[in-house]
Amino acid sequence: MQLKDLKLYFLLFRISFSISAFTFGGGYIVIPMIRRHFVDNLKIISEKELLDMAAIAQSTPGAIAVNIAVLVGYRVSGIGGAVICGIGTILPPIIILSIISTGYRAFRDNRLISATLKGMEAGIAAAIVDLVIDMCNVIVKEKNWLLTLMIPASFFATFFLNINVIYVIVSCAILSFIQSHLHNKTRKGELGGG
Secondary structure: OOHHHHHHHHHHHHHHHHHHHHOOOOHHHHHHHHHHHHHHHOOOOOHHHHHHHHHHHHHOOOOHHHHHHHHHHHHHHHHHHHHHHHHHHHHHHHHHHHHHHHOHHHHHHOHHHHHHHHHHHHHHHHHHHHHHHHHHHHHHHOOOHHHHHHHHHHHHHHHOOOOOHHHHHHHHHHHHHHHHHHHHHHHHHHHHHO
16 A cells, blocks of 8 residues: 555545544535535535535435445545545444443433533525535536425425425436436437438
8 A cells, every 4th residue: 555545545534533433413524514515615526516415315225424435535546535434434433422321311411511502503405505506506606497496395295284304205217217317318319320
């Protein structure tokens, strides 16, 4: 193993460890942090690649934060990067939960900790709204009317009509598949006819 590989592994571990240690609220909070480090600062992956990885991370079993960290690590440095990012992501929760479990009563009854966690809820909500806006901007920039209309339709269906989100996701997936299939069929027809 070369020094360059070790430096890259250390960078991946440091970033995944710090993201996991200082973000609270689940996988949707991790995505903007990964975007800041890997897309904006290091420019190792593109915004579209990150959104694709986020979609895969959401649809695979397990915690979204761990799934996306492993996918980013794999994209940057193969199997070794995936393992390093996975370890870096699961280590902080293990350490934090181990500390909290030793003094659970003290943490549960402490007003300062309770107030801090309430304040974090507002920050988490803001980060999720920011992520949703960014994802919507990427979809609108594609200029695909079906995907653009899915955003408000999905919100309306889940929020106002109380349709189970699973049905909305499956419906959107089927519509996207049909659109992709028709688009590919049209392109093959144009290529074959020309």
